[in-house]
Amino acid sequence: MNPAVLIASVYVFALAAFLGYQVISRVPPLLHTPLMSATNAISGISLIGSLVLAGATHSPVAHILGFIAVTASTINVVGGFGITDRMLKMFGKRKDEGKKAPAAGASQ
Amino acid sequence: MSLTSYFMEATYLIASILFVLALKGMSHPETARRGMFMAEGGMFMAIVGTLIGAHIVTWGWILVGLTIGSIIGIWMALFVPMTSMPQRTALSHAFGALAAALVGVGEFIIRGSEMTVVTRGALGFEVMLGALTTTGSLIAAGKLHGTIPGKPIQFRGQNAINLIIFLAMTGSFVYFWMHPSVIAAFYTMLGVAFVFGVMLVIPIGSADMPVVMSLLNSYAGLAAAATGFVLGNNVLIIAGTLDGFSGFILSVLMCKAMNRSITNVLFGGFGAVIATASANVGGVMREISLDDAAMQLAFANRVIFVPGYGLATAQAQHAVRELGELLESRGVTVKYAIHPVAGRMPGHMNVLLAEANVPYSQLYEMDQINPEFPSTDVAVVIGANDVVNPDARDNPNSLIAGMPILEVDRAKSVIVLKRGQGRGFSGLENPLFFKSNTNMLYGDAKSTLSHLAQAVQHV
Numbered sequence: 001m002n003p004a005v006l007i008a009s010v011y012v013f014a015l016a017a018f019l020g021y022q023v024i025s026r027v028p029p030l031l032h033t034p035l036m037s038a039t040n041a042i043s044g045i046s047l048i049g050s051l052v053l054a055g056a057t058h059s060p061v062a063h064i065l066g067f068i069a070v071t072a073s074t075i076n077v078v079g080g081f082g083i084t085d086r087m088l089k090m091f092g093k094r095k096d097e098g099k100k101a102p103a104a105g106a107s108q
Numbered sequence: 109m110s111l112t113s114y115f116m117e118a119t120y121l122i123a124s125i126l127f128v129l130a131l132k133g134m135s136h137p138e139t140a141r142r143g144m145f146m147a148e149g150g151m152f153m154a155i156v157g158t159l160i161g162a163h164i165v166t167w168g169w170i171l172v173g174l175t176i177g178s179i180i181g182i183w184m185a186l187f188v189p190m191t192s193m194p195q196r197t198a199l200s201h202a203f204g205a206l207a208a209a210l211v212g213v214g215e216f217i218i219r220g221s222e223m224t225v226v227t228r229g230a231l232g233f234e235v236m237l238g239a240l241t242t243t244g245s246l247i248a249a250g251k252l253h254g255t256i257p258g259k260p261i262q263f264r265g266q267n268a269i270n271l272i273i274f275l276a277m278t279g280s281f282v283y284f285w286m287h288p289s290v291i292a293a294f295y296t297m298l299g300v301a302f303v304f305g306v307m308l309v310i311p312i313g314s315a316d317m318p319v320v321m322s323l324l325n326s327y328a329g330l331a332a333a334a335t336g337f338v339l340g341n342n343v344l345i346i347a348g349t350l351d352g353f354s355g356f357i358l359s360v361l362m363c364k365a366m367n368r369s370i371t372n373v374l375f376g377g378f379g380a381v382i383a384t385a386s387a388n389v390g391g392v393m394r395e396i397s398l399d400d401a402a403m404q405l406a407f408a409n410r411v412i413f414v415p416g417y418g419l420a421t422a423q424a425q426h427a428v429r430e431l432g433e434l435l436e437s438r439g440v441t442v443k444y445a446i447h448p449v450a451g452r453m454p455g456h457m458n459v460l461l462a463e464a465n466v467p468y469s470q471l472y473e474m475d476q477i478n479p480e481f482p483s484t485d486v487a488v489v490i491g492a493n494d495v496v497n498p499d500a501r502d503n504p505n506s507l508i509a510g511m512p513i514l515e516v517d518r519a520k521s522v523i524v525l526k527r528g529q530g531r532g533f534s535g536l537e538n539p540l541f542f543k544s545n546t547n548m549l550y551g552d553a554k555s556t557l558s559h560l561a562q563a564v565q566h567v
Contacts, residue, residue: 023128039131
């Protein structure tokens with residue numbers, strides 16, 4: 001890694017940290033469990049590193065390591081997003097609230 | 109750069125933006141799902157971009173890995189019950205960290221000799237954090253699932269031994285950094301990091317798991333970010349950093365909610381120390397009959413339910429929701445007060461209640477609900493203990509002094525649902541149980557709640 005790339009990477013890191021802090025401090029405690037499973041699924045992006053290791057190299061050892069890494073991070077991505085969605089679906093409104101709103105609009 | 113490489117970089121950029129937008133959507137339950145669709149789209153694009161642009165030569169391992177991973181992932185997503193969410197999440201921290209560590213090892217094998225000092229440093233971090241998070245998360249998952257005893261595992265000289273292991277790990281890291289030709293240093297670091305992960309988590313009790321979960325979440329993210337530094341890949345840095353910071357923020361919040369420092373959680377061995385010290389509180393606990401409790405609830409104006417982990421272990425979420433709805437149909441205002449560490453991971457209790465169809469508008473955070481207790485007729489504490497212990501506020505000598513609590517004792521009347529007369533998990537005496545406006549209702553939370561609901565119907 002040459003110095004210019006390193007400096008650019010450090011910028012990306014610092015800005016991402018700042019952005020992450022700003023965005024994540026606005027997440028209400030209500031959604032902290034889905035937040036954790038969502039960020040975990042997102043960091044499953046290391047899948048792309050695993051793909052390169054498993055497919056774009058010529059070392060058999062790297063293929064095996066890459067294969068395990070691909071499997072592990074795919075579990076994270078697929079399982080993480082799936083379960084986050086399942087949780088978020090449950091955070092429903094009160095059943096009658098949805099019905100009341102259009103009724104109120106119609107009466108006006 | 110070839111055209112396909114440009115395409116790949118473009119998908120990475122779009123994925124990064126979509127990830128940030130997804131987390132922004134998380135600020136409200138109504139926008140959260142839409143946000144996650146964006147993140148899923150971003151992830152899909154990044155994967156396709158990589159497969160097209162990364163000059164893949166052998167497809168076999170990739171396809172098999174993607175298939176196996178998807179099958180297990182889908183199975184997890186569909187069938188893991190919400191009560192097991194903490195161990196599922198811990199397990200996926202382990203998978204994420206393992207992937208990062210293995211990518212690091214692979215990089216070391218392929219281009220270890222030609223790495224610059226900076227890349228080698230990042231690689232060391234990646235592998236070290238990845239390895240210790242893998243084993244640490246597995247232990248945490250085991251404890252949460254009950255395969256490993258949940259209580260702290262401690263022995264004499266534990267902190268000293270851990271310190272030696274930590275020094276051995278960082279020492280081999282530094283040695284590898286300085287002398288890249290010594291391959292043994294790299295693998296020693298890897299091995300010791302695996303051991304350190306185990307040692308770090310075994311002394312921590314189940315009640316402290318919310319902090320540990322958040323911390324491991326943070327480490328897993330930082331390991332992914334370090335991978336980004338090694339590979340010179342910005343989307344990895346961004347996604348990993350977002351995950352790392354999210355975990356960090358959550359661990360700070362969880363520590364605040366218990367009024368403890370991270371060092372204290374990691375090296376304090378909370379559960380073990382506290383069992384030896386217990387204040388003597390005079391007085392008697394008053395038991396109340398089911399019918400009297402039902403009467404109180406049925407004629408109340410405002411009722412607040414305070415669920416603790418006991419509610420989850422008794423699987424009583426649906427029973428409490430039924431009772432709550434019944435009371436509402438009688439015109440009672442019903443709210444739920446959720447302490448930040450009520451479950452085994454941040455926000456766990458909210459998920460459990462949401463699963464039981466409690467609308468999220470009825471779930472209140474500690475700071476929102478505390479001012480409302482004085483005007484509440486009945487507060488019903490279900491399987492919670494330390495988070496409603498007034499000693500934390502009133503008694504500076506208490507072991508949990510300063511921990512923010514739900515101020516249940518200020519309600520006009522309190523009903524405590526408890527399995528038995530014992531002291532509960534931390535072993536601390538709770539003066540709330542002895543107050544004149546507190547009544548105890550013993551028994552299994554689930555059956556007590558459904559009997560209460562029946563009794564309310566007959567009032």
